[in-house]
Amino acid sequence: MSESSIGIVTAQKIAFDTPIILQNGDTLPRFDLMIETYGTLNDNASNAVLICHALSGNHHVAGRYHASDKYAGWWDNMVGPNKPIDTNKFFVVGLNNLGGCHGSTGPLSENPATGKPYAADFPVVTVKDWVKSQAALADYLGIKQWAAVIGGSLGGMQALQWAIDFPDRIRHAVVIASSPKLSTQNIAFNDVARQAILTDPDFHAGRYAEHGVVPRRGLRIARMMGHITYLAEKGLGLKFGRELKEDALRFDFGVDFQIESYLHHQGDKFAEVFDANTYLIITKTLDYFDPAADFSGSLKQALAKVQANFLVVSFSSDWRFAPDRSREIVRALIQNGKNVSYAEIESLFGHDAFLLEDTAYMDAMRTYLKNVKV
Amino acid sequence: MSESSIGIVTAQKIAFDTPIILQNGDTLPRFDLMIETYGTLNDNASNAVLICHALSGNHHVAGRYHASDKYAGWWDNMVGPNKPIDTNKFFVVGLNNLGGCHGSTGPLSENPATGKPYAADFPVVTVKDWVKSQAALADYLGIKQWAAVIGGSLGGMQALQWAIDFPDRIRHAVVIASSPKLSTQNIAFNDVARQAILTDPDFHAGRYAEHGVVPRRGLRIARMMGHITYLAEKGLGLKFGRELKEDALRFDFGVDFQIESYLHHQGDKFAEVFDANTYLIITKTLDYFDPAADFSGSLKQALAKVQANFLVVSFSSDWRFAPDRSREIVRALIQNGKNVSYAEIESLFGHDAFLLEDTAYMDAMRTYLKNVKV
Structure with a gap:
């Protein structure tokens, strides 16, 4: 059972022709989401995993576009057959978020109101907006409940928001190198x-x-x-x-x-x-993320209704989203009596460690995800 | 004996009409140094203290230029009558370094070769160059030996370089929030x-x-x-x-x-x-500073011939020049059997703490400088 890449992959553009109302009050009359999927959705659609990207990521999570493609997807070391996010077990979905520049509706897309690209007129979207659009994607794919939503950094914020906004649609949230909100320095x-x-x-x-x-x-x-x-x-x-x-x-x-x-x-x-x-x-999406803000600043209250089990991972030398920030999430979950595992990984490589090969990190992910029932 | 400001001060421009050869091989045919002095030089010129500035500092260390001057000099909380650097005891000299933009010869000054400002033609100067020019200033002022050379950040690098380059011309080096060389991150x-x-x-x-x-x-x-x-x-x-x-x-x-x-x-x-x-x-002056480089990277060897006593000060939350960097200096001095005091100050205010009022910091400076014989 050796690890191997998922191989050649293809991106798909999914069109959503129903409007979406955003947190700032704007409505997008329609939108596209660029996605990739790896593995096979099982009969009861219980093995679906959503991978959420960070600032510069996109839907191309794993695999290559053609045989001589020089670069694999951004998380190819994590996602694939027999890898920690095992595509033999899971149906894995990567997407480019709304506002992105890799095919999903964003500033480069045509604004139906003008026939020209949105450019500066594309609204500032929030993590909540993204989760809403990802829920529409889940509906489209026939996924009532994600086995897991997984992400690092800003991706982890999406996993957290999923657990808050759709408590019955997510069984596991894997929140890596993330934070419940940005610090002043961030x-x-x-x-x-x-x-x-x-x-x-x-x-x-x-x-x-x-x-x-x-x-x-x-x-x-x-x-x-x-x-x-x-x-x-x-x-x-x-x-x-x-x-x-x-x-x-x-x-x-x-x-x-x-x-x-x-x-x-x-x-x-x-x-x-x-x-x-x-x-x-x-x-701005990063700056605005603060789920506790709707609960008088109490992260405990914000997480009171989550049903997902959590894996929270941090890296010792990450000073952008330091382990302290992950521990805030862990503490709030524990205060609510929720099920949470926490791995603090020793690393010299800072925030970027979440994208790098590291045995302790890979093992923590692998073990946790092995125990996810599908 | 209450603390008070030094009061109204006046800057002076000192002209040096002998050439100075710089580390890069260039020669400045002449140069000016803008200075301020506070207190009185005693008869045997044994009470002189040089204050070296950091990136954005200058010669205006303490006092105000006129009665309604809104801003005092950048280290007015540290330098003045009965202050830690006590102008009742010391003759304090502040200067704007070569390459500066506050009156000393720098990019804004006339290039004698062209009759136009140096602008982009002003050479990249080093801490060694500065110390050389400061030695010319000491000669001009009739100061054979500084009672102390004091500086924070890049200023501390100058104090360290003084102790290395002119071991018999400096009795005390006060090196605050500094580093023996920049890190990769710096x-x-x-x-x-x-x-x-x-x-x-x-x-x-x-x-x-x-x-x-x-x-x-x-x-x-x-x-x-x-x-x-x-x-x-x-x-x-x-x-x-x-x-x-x-x-x-x-x-x-x-x-x-x-x-x-x-x-x-x-x-x-x-x-x-x-x-x-x-x-x-x-x-670039900051990037290039690395006195150990001339000694196969050994800071111990670089400091082998210093004669000055040292006070090294760092601040707990300073992540630009963290306490570790100060300890490298302390260790190298101890390995050479030199006289060094080290104060690590608890602070929430990072690198800038060296400019701020803080009792433990002020007390450490005051106590050390009280024991400096003049």
């Missing part, structure tokens, strides 16, 4: 990222496409800064140290250190492929 | 700050003055991001939490949270007053 970093984009002269109030440009500089800065916060100081030190790119210091403003070269590469790559309006929206 | 943040400036369309390869503009956007982003790293997550949380600026979430990309408003204010203010070329240079 919001501050998101603000700087947005300001870099908003003040880029090529942003044109979000209508950059009409001007035939892209706010590359802003996106690049946002991503470079974000990247630092996804990594831990120690891991960064081990990987790059103070290693120079050339033999000696340059004494100018070119690249001296390898870490600079790495960050520029990350920033450049991201600015080529990601939509700036989507980036702005999703950082 | 360099990474500096890189993003520089990239924000370098890619601002108003930067014009550093010749923005000729175009009648200033790369405000880049400076603003750099400062906002920097500011987050100077503060600690806990302190930020206590001060701003998730407090909204208005009654409700906006669902657009305007300011929702108070922390955003605060950061914008800090960024805007800084972009008005600070020179972008200076910012670029000084972040």
